[in-house]
Amino acid sequence: MFRTILSRELQETGVSPTLLSALVALTILVLPSAYIQARYYQRVVEDYAVRQSISQAEDNSRTIVLIRPITPLAPFFNGAYDSLPDEFRVWNDSATTNTPSGDLTPLDWLFPKIDLCFIIGVLLTLLTILLTHGAIAGDRDRGSLKFILAGPVRRRTVLAAKLTAVILPVTVILIYVVLLYTTVVMVFSGGTVDLSGSDLNALGALMVVALTVLVATAALGVAVSASVRRSSVSLFVCASIWIVTILIWPSLGPYMASSFKPVSPPEAAQRDVVSKEKELIHAELAEHRKTAADLKERQVGVEFAWRRYLEIRRKWIERRNEEIGRLVEERRKQVRDQRGAARRISLLSPYAAFREVLGSLCGTGLESYDEFLAAVEQYRQSEFIPKGFDLRSRQKPWLNATDPDDRLQLRPLQAPSPALSGRLAAAAWPLSILIAEMIVLIVSSVVIFERCDVRV
Amino acid sequence: MDCGGSRIWLIARKEIIANVRCFKTPVVFVAMTLLLLLSAHALAIDYRNRLNNWSVNRDGQRNPVVNDGVSYDLPDGSFSHGMAFGNPPPIEAPRPFSAIVKGMDGEMDRAVIVRSQIVFWARHDEPATGALFYAPDTSFVVKLLASLFAMMFSLDAMTREKEAGTLRAMLSQPFRRRELILSKSLAASISLLAPFAVAYFIEIIYLRLAHGLLSGREDMVRAFLIFGLGALYGVVFIHIGIFISTITGRTKIAATMALGAWATIVLMLPNVSVLMAKLLTPTPSYSQLSARLREARMRILQEEAEADPAARLPPSRPVSRQNTPRLYEIERQATDDYIASKNNQNRWARLLADLSPAGALTFGASDLAGTGVDAYNSYLELFRSSRDIMLDALKRSLDLPSQEGYKILQEARGTVANRRRLTEPLGACLRSSVISFSSLLAWAAFFGLAACWRFERYDVR
Numbered sequence: 001m002f003r004t005i006l007s008r009e010l011q012e013t014g015v016s017p018t019l020l021s022a023l024v025a026l027t028i029l030v031l032p033s034a035y036i037q038a039r040y041y042q043r044v045v046e047d048y049a050v051r052q053s054i055s056q057a058e059d060n061s062r063t064i065v066l067i068r069p070i071t072p073l074a075p076f077f078n079g080a081y082d083s084l085p086d087e088f089r090v091w092n093d094s095a096t097t098n099t100p101s102g103d104l105t106p107l108d109w110l111f112p113k114i115d116l117c118f119i120i121g122v123l124l125t126l127l128t129i130l131l132t133h134g135a136i137a138g139d140r141d142r143g144s145l146k147f148i149l150a151g152p153v154r155r156r157t158v159l160a161a162k163l164t165a166v167i168l169p170v171t172v173i174l175i176y177v178v179l180l181y182t183t184v185v186m187v188f189s190g191g192t193v194d195l196s197g198s199d200l201n202a203l204g205a206l207m208v209v210a211l212t213v214l215v216a217t218a219a220l221g222v223a224v225s226a227s228v229r230r231s232s233v234s235l236f237v238c239a240s241i242w243i244v245t246i247l248i249w250p251s252l253g254p255y256m257a258s259s260f261k262p263v264s265p266p267e268a269a270q271r272d273v274v275s276k277e278k279e280l281i282h283a284e285l286a287e288h289r290k291t292a293a294d295l296k297e298r299q300v301g302v303e304f305a306w307r308r309y310l311e312i313r314r315k316w317i318e319r320r321n322e323e324i325g326r327l328v329e330e331r332r333k334q335v336r337d338q339r340g341a342a343r344r345i346s347l348l349s350p351y352a353a354f355r356e357v358l359g360s361l362c363g364t365g366l367e368s369y370d371e372f373l374a375a376v377e378q379y380r381q382s383e384f385i386p387k388g389f390d391l392r393s394r395q396k397p398w399l400n401a402t403d404p405d406d407r408l409q410l411r412p413l414q415a416p417s418p419a420l421s422g423r424l425a426a427a428a429w430p431l432s433i434l435i436a437e438m439i440v441l442i443v444s445s446v447v448i449f450e451r452c453d454v455r456v
Numbered sequence: 457m458d459c460g461g462s463r464i465w466l467i468a469r470k471e472i473i474a475n476v477r478c479f480k481t482p483v484v485f486v487a488m489t490l491l492l493l494l495s496a497h498a499l500a501i502d503y504r505n506r507l508n509n510w511s512v513n514r515d516g517q518r519n520p521v522v523n524d525g526v527s528y529d530l531p532d533g534s535f536s537h538g539m540a541f542g543n544p545p546p547i548e549a550p551r552p553f554s555a556i557v558k559g560m561d562g563e564m565d566r567a568v569i570v571r572s573q574i575v576f577w578a579r580h581d582e583p584a585t586g587a588l589f590y591a592p593d594t595s596f597v598v599k600l601l602a603s604l605f606a607m608m609f610s611l612d613a614m615t616r617e618k619e620a621g622t623l624r625a626m627l628s629q630p631f632r633r634r635e636l637i638l639s640k641s642l643a644a645s646i647s648l649l650a651p652f653a654v655a656y657f658i659e660i661i662y663l664r665l666a667h668g669l670l671s672g673r674e675d676m677v678r679a680f681l682i683f684g685l686g687a688l689y690g691v692v693f694i695h696i697g698i699f700i701s702t703i704t705g706r707t708k709i710a711a712t713m714a715l716g717a718w719a720t721i722v723l724m725l726p727n728v729s730v731l732m733a734k735l736l737t738p739t740p741s742y743s744q745l746s747a748r749l750r751e752a753r754m755r756i757l758q759e760e761a762e763a764d765p766a767a768r769l770p771p772s773r774p775v776s777r778q779n780t781p782r783l784y785e786i787e788r789q790a791t792d793d794y795i796a797s798k799n800n801q802n803r804w805a806r807l808l809a810d811l812s813p814a815g816a817l818t819f820g821a822s823d824l825a826g827t828g829v830d831a832y833n834s835y836l837e838l839f840r841s842s843r844d845i846m847l848d849a850l851k852r853s854l855d856l857p858s859q860e861g862y863k864i865l866q867e868a869r870g871t872v873a874n875r876r877r878l879t880e881p882l883g884a885c886l887r888s889s890v891i892s893f894s895s896l897l898a899w900a901a902f903f904g905l906a907a908c909w910r911f912e913r914y915d916v917r
Binding site: 018021022025028029032033035036043047050051053054057085086087098099101102103104105106107108109110111112114122123126129130133134138141230231232235236239240243244247248250251252253254255256258259262265266267268270271274275277278281282284285288289291292295296299300301302305306309313397398399 | 487491494495497498499501502505506508509510512513516519522524525526527528529530531532533534535536537539541543544547558559560561562563566575576577578579589590591592596597600601604608611612707708710711712715716718719720723724726727728730731732733734735741742743744746747750798801802805809818819822829832836
């Protein structure tokens with residue numbers, strides 16, 4: 001019986017204009033979106049090389065610029081890569097960082113770039129709604145539901161067949177979209193998108209997670225369809241829920257978090273840091289002045305004075321790093337807490353949860369961004385400060401000559417690149433919310449359909 | 457005519473009452489009020505945070521900078537230790553109307569240094585993850601909900617009559633078919649726009665009373681014009697709904713077609729337009745600009761080094777009287793090209809997006825709010841003209857003794873620091889949004905006429 005209903009439903013879905021027009025529309029949208037993303041990625045990779053060469057030429061023992069490398073999965077989900085600073089100037093004598101430059105991208109505020117995440121999370125979920133809203137209500141409209149249920153068939157079987165009849169074509173479309181998108185990105189990125197085995201596995205995991213979202217959406221459609229009598233009403237209820245949960249709620253989350261969990265303005269935090277920096281700089285200069293006068297009076301040699309100068313510098317560098325580092329860390333904690341609140345609010349939306357998971361899978365999420373910030377700090381502490389100070393201590397500024405080898409030699413910054421299991425573990429929380437949402441919606445649709453009175 | 461008018465109104469009134477009785481209108485009112493209030497609250501707090509941020513930054517500009525050093529003078533040599541620590545570069549004040557239409561205002565939350573060249577810092581990363589999604593402002597809520605609700609009121613306008621068999625009876629009356637379409641359009645428009653107007657009015661009152669925003673008369677005119685644009689946008693979708701209703705006989709099919717049309721028009725068309733604009737007008741990235749400037753600088757430095765091999769250490773900027781202004785000119789030209797390409801891309805994006813209703817609403821509302829393309833272009837123009845003032849002072853200072861040159865530079869810095877971006881005048885905003893209004897009018901008229909034309913040919917038998 002399951003097969004009979006399934007094949008009938010599949011035939012109906014297969015020839016429906018909705019599916020065919022969705023296929024055409026998706027193809028039309030996927031092609032330019034993937035092309036733009038491929039070109040954009042190519043430009044970012046070229047920019048990265050340019051920026052690296054500029055920053056390396058200008059690095060010195062006191063300050064360097066660190067740039068976040070782009071992950072090959074960024075064209076599939078841009079995430080936070082576009083919207084947060086990816087270039088940091090770090091100093092050896094201060095824990096502050098600043099973001100020296102940023103491209104002007106005003107159009108992204110009105111219309112963010114379309115990536116694979118948008119196509120799946122917004123458009124494919126909408127298609128699923130379009131296909132499922134009439135699953136039960138459509139049969140009721142036509143009056144055929146009572147005949148289907150009059151046969152020797154359990155309601156669960158009917159429901160399972162109807163759900164499967166939507167999920168199967170949607171899965172085929174999902175595979176088509178992902179393959180088309182990947183092909184366009186690979187072809188037009190000029191060879192810059194080089195997907196490793198781990199990245200391909202991540203893309204596979206992306207499809208599984210996408211399927212979870214689509215199944216949850218299909219279950220929502222069936223649940224609504226079973227609770228109303230007319231399919232047009234079902235469609236508008238589904239569409240309203242979809243608009244609020246997919247489009248509006250994720251956007252509101254961060255703003256609501258900044259209302260519930262306010263943090264001081266960034267410039268105020270910066271002001272505190274600047275005033276502390278100035279205070280410490282004045283204190284250090286005072287000590288240098290005193291020492292310089294003392295050494296001059298004692299008529300010591302310049303090499304001895306240089307060693308003494310370096311001791312004072314080291315002491316103040318450590319003190320500034322400690323005191324400013326505390327302020328910077330406090331601020332980061334506040335921002336992290338606010339982001340946590342924003343996450344908790346946004347995760348009620350399956351689309352936001354989907355984006356969170358994709359952020360971890362593609363390495364473009366906020367978690368990955370925070371990991372990069374931690375790597376920058378670690379690099380500063382363990383690589384730049386010791387080597388920068390070592391270089392400085394080898395210099396002899398009183399000779400007015402530069403050693404040709406007198407350049408900062410640093411090992412490159414290794415951005416964290418976790419394996420697929422690590423990426424999935426980082427996405428455990430939003431992923432479990434997605435799975436829970438899917439289970440709740442499926443159970444709800446079963447319960448609602450079991451109790452549905454077909455006589456009315 | 458009077459008789460026709462009264463018939464139109466009679467049918468429209470019946471439809472409006474039916475919409476109220478079946479809870480469509482109350483649901484629309486509650487949903488729009490809730491979401492507009494939520495949006496206004498979130499965006500007003502966002503505006504306040506950004507305003508605080510700006511005022512802290514402005515106050516910080518007056519703090520003294522540290523620029524001091526110590527010299528270790530010993531009998532067998534000397535070395536010095538210098539330290540400089542400045543204030544964060546200035547940022548621009550946010551616009552109060554960003555609480556209704558944020559537009560491109562968030563992009564201007566960045567520190568910009570204006571000297572011989574313009575250095576754009578990265579923008580602030582707050583509110584946390586805010587830039588990851590669309591800003592949930594009034595324009596966004598209207599774009600999504602007004603269109604959907606408009607279709608909800610109109611898509612079954614004809615199909616319901618066809619399914620119930622009442623259309624035949626109605627058309628047997630001495631009644632023109634276009635009058636029927638007009639009455640349906642009027643009923644759906646009133647059913648949508650009345651709750652929308654009340655919800656929007658509540659939102660404006662909330663912003664005025666709770667946040668002290670939009671208090672001036674000009675602000676109210678702008679708010680009214682934004683409502684007008686939103687209302688016109690709603691009418692477009694009402695006509696699209698009625699058109700769909702005339703080409704199909706069943707409400708179920710009409711509903712599916714309407715949602716498909718909605719997704720295409722609201723979600724896909726404007727995005728595709730912006731994608732097209734990006735493809736048609738590619739712009740260099742800021743890194744490419746930096747690389748170009750650096751390359752020019754290094755070339756000049758190389759020439760200087762070749763001309764004077766005795767020079768010990770290569771300086772970071774040219775030192776000769778001829779090369780300094782030459783580098784200034786190269787930097788000016790490259791930066792101007794970069795800004796011009798951004799402006800051009802923004803204009804193309806607006807032009808193409810204006811061809812679709814959702815794009816016309818987004819760009820038109822941001823133009824009216826002073827947070828749109830023209831406001832952004834004038835923001836860039838402010839830096840460009842400030843840079844010219846600085847360059848002029850720098851060039852003049854080259855021929856003067858250092859004291860006088862320093863004085864001229866200080867004066868120029870003071871002038872640049874006091875320059876503020878003005879809000880775009882209402883007249884200019886209106887002119888910018890004319891294309892958006894025209895586009896929406898054209899869409900509304902086209903689908904209204906198409907619905908009439910289709911319905912005139914409908915075989916009622």
